[in-house]
Each structure stands twice: as structure tokens, then as C-alpha cells.
Amino acid sequence: MAIHLSVTLDAGDAWMSTSSGERFVLAVPTLNEAGNIERLLHEVRRVLNPLERPYEIVVVDDGSDDGTPEIVQRLGETDRRIRLLTRHHERGLAGAVIHAWNHSDGELLGVIDADLQHPPAVLASLLEAMDQGNDIAIGSRYVSKDGVAGWNPVRVAISRAGTWATVPFQRKGVRVKDPMSGFFVVRREAVDGIEFETKGFKLLLEILVRARIRSVREIPYHFGVRQAGKSKASASVAFHYLHLLGKLSRDLFLRPSPQ
Numbered sequence: 001m002a003i004h005l006s007v008t009l010d011a012g013d014a015w016m017s018t019s020s021g022e023r024f025v026l027a028v029p030t031l032n033e034a035g036n037i038e039r040l041l042h043e044v045r046r047v048l049n050p051l052e053r054p055y056e057i058v059v060v061d062d063g064s065d066d067g068t069p070e071i072v073q074r075l076g077e078t079d080r081r082i083r084l085l086t087r088h089h090e091r092g093l094a095g096a097v098i099h100a101w102n103h104s105d106g107e108l109l110g111v112i113d114a115d116l117q118h119p120p121a122v123l124a125s126l127l128e129a130m131d132q133g134n135d136i137a138i139g140s141r142y143v144s145k146d147g148v149a150g151w152n153p154v155r156v157a158i159s160r161a162g163t164w165a166t167v168p169f170q171r172k173g174v175r176v177k178d179p180m181s182g183f184f185v186v187r188r189e190a191v192d193g194i195e196f197e198t199k200g201f202k203l204l205l206e207i208l209v210r211a212r213i214r215s216v217r218e219i220p221y222h223f224g225v226r227q228a229g230k231s232k233a234s235a236s237v238a239f240h241y242l243h244l245l246g247k248l249s250r251d252l253f254l255r256p257s258p259q
């Protein structure tokens with residue numbers, strides 16, 4: 001699925017702001033996050049409101065049956081900056097995020113998980129890094145030592161091995177420590193018109209390899225524990241990751257790198 005500037009009118013007047021500056025759209029993908037989503041949206045708004053930057057939060061729900069969309073709908077009735085998009089015949093984290101970005105006309109595209117493993121307070125630093133002119137700002141688990149403190153060691157090892165596997169694909173000058181983070185903000189002009197895989201969890205890696213990225217900033221954060229509900233990472237996610245690595249290696253040999 002390509003990222004493009006949406007011409008659909010549902011983006012409308014959600015921005016609700018007279019302040020100037022680049023508009024920020026934050027994608028929140030959800031699959032059965034009823035125990036987390038209200039607190040997440042509350043905390044995100046508490047961080048973003050004082051920044052006086054036009055923003056909107058687009059929740060993309062893929063058929064949750066635990067009441068997640070109803071909660072978002074209710075909150076959206078009192079705050080137009082919260083919008084709900086539902087998909088009934090599609091699944092996939094990356095595709096959900098792209099779907100949110102495509103239904104907005106914001107210039108800065110962000111993503112955060114709904115389960116509070118990504119601390120919303122870090123959004124302020126990510127946006128500050130974008131204001132300094134970077135093309136992408138990444139919440140990174142590996143910049144500081146305690147980013148994964150408290151994790152199961154097996155999960156740390158798998159995550160590290162997956163990260164090392166990406167080194168050959170990353171372009172010189174934009175190499176990062178956590179290319180598989182699911183918490184970042186990117187400039188729309190860097191990704192506009194580029195086709196991305198929709199199924200996997202690793203949209204960032206593909207952006208780093210294929211988008212028009214010249215400058216990156218990593219902001220350390222501690223990847224917390226899920227507050228409620230269950231992880232959706234599964235064997236199929238690992239399969240899609242391997243598929244993505246295969247595709248990127250073909251690209252590496254067959255295509256010139258983006259300018």
C-alpha cells in the first residue's frame with residue numbers, strides 16, 4: 001500500500017487549532033485494546049495539548065470485539081481531534097498505520113501502540129526532533145541500557161538478533177540502533193508515494209531502507225509492560241518479518257538507493 005496525501009473529506013476540520021506549525025497525525029492501531037485505549041488517549045492528549053501544535057489522533061481498529069471502537073467513538077464525540085477508522089476485512093499493523101496516515105492531511109506522521117508500552121511523554125521529544133529539521137525521529141529501546149530492563153531474556157535475544165539482521169539493509173548515514181521500533185514520527189514528504197508492505201510489524205525498517213530519509217534522531221525510552229490485554233505478535237509476525245527481509249534484499253540488489 002502506498003502512502004499518499006488523502007483527498008477524502010473525513011480529515012475535515014479535526015485539527016481544531018489556530019496555532020501554526022506542521023500538523024501532526026498520530027496513528028493508533030488497535031486490536032482488542034479496550035483495557036488500554038482510554039488511558040492511552042487521555043495521556044497522549046495531556047502531552048500534546050500544551051505543545052500548541054495542530055494535531056489529530058486516528059485510531060484504526062481491525063474488528064475488535066471487546067468494545068475498543070465504541071470507547072474511541074465515545075471519546076471522539078467530545079473531542080474532534082480523536083477519529084476512529086474501522087476495517088472489517090483487513091488485518092495487519094503496518095497497513096493499519098498507513099491507513100490512518102492516508103486518511104489525514106497532516107505533514108508529520110506518527111505512530112504509537114495502544115497498550116501503553118510506548119510512553120506518550122516521549123512524543124514531545126520526538127516532535128522537538130522533527131522541529132529541528134530531521135526527516136524521522138524514533139523512540140528507541142537500545143540507545144540507553146535500561147530500555148529493555150525487565151524483559152524476558154529470550155525476547156531480548158530474539159529482538160537483538162532481528163535487529164542485527166537489518167544492518168546490511170540500512171543505508172549509510174542513517175543507521176539506527178532500533179530499526180524495528182513501532183514508535184516514531186516521519187515527515188510525509190519522505191514517504192509520500194512509496195509502496196510499503198502492509199502485513200508485518202516492521203514498517204520502520206522498510207521506511208529506513210526505502211524512504212527519502214536524510215537525517216534521523218533516536219530518542220531513548222523504556223519499553224514498558226503491556227497494561228492490559230494480550231500481545232498480537234505471533235509466529236505469523238516472524239514469518240512476515242522474514243518475508244520483508246527477503247524483499248528488501250532483492251530491492252538492495254535490483255534498485256538504486258533513493259536520493
Ligand SMILES: Nc1nc2c(ncn2[C@@H]2O[C@H](COP(=O)(O)OP(=O)(O)O)[C@@H](O)[C@H]2O)c(=O)[nH]1
Pocket residue numbers: 028029030031032033060061062091092093096112113114115117226230231232233
Ligand atoms: N489495527 C490493528 N492493530 C494491530 C494489529 N496487530 C496488532 N495491533 C496493535 O498494534 C499494537 C502493537 O501490538 P502488540 O500486540 O502490543 O505487539 P507487541 O508489543 O510487539 O507484543 C497494539 O496497539 C495492537 O493493538 C492489527 O492487525 N491491526
Ligand SMILES: [Mg+2]
Pocket residue numbers: 113115117226231
Ligand atoms: Mg505491545
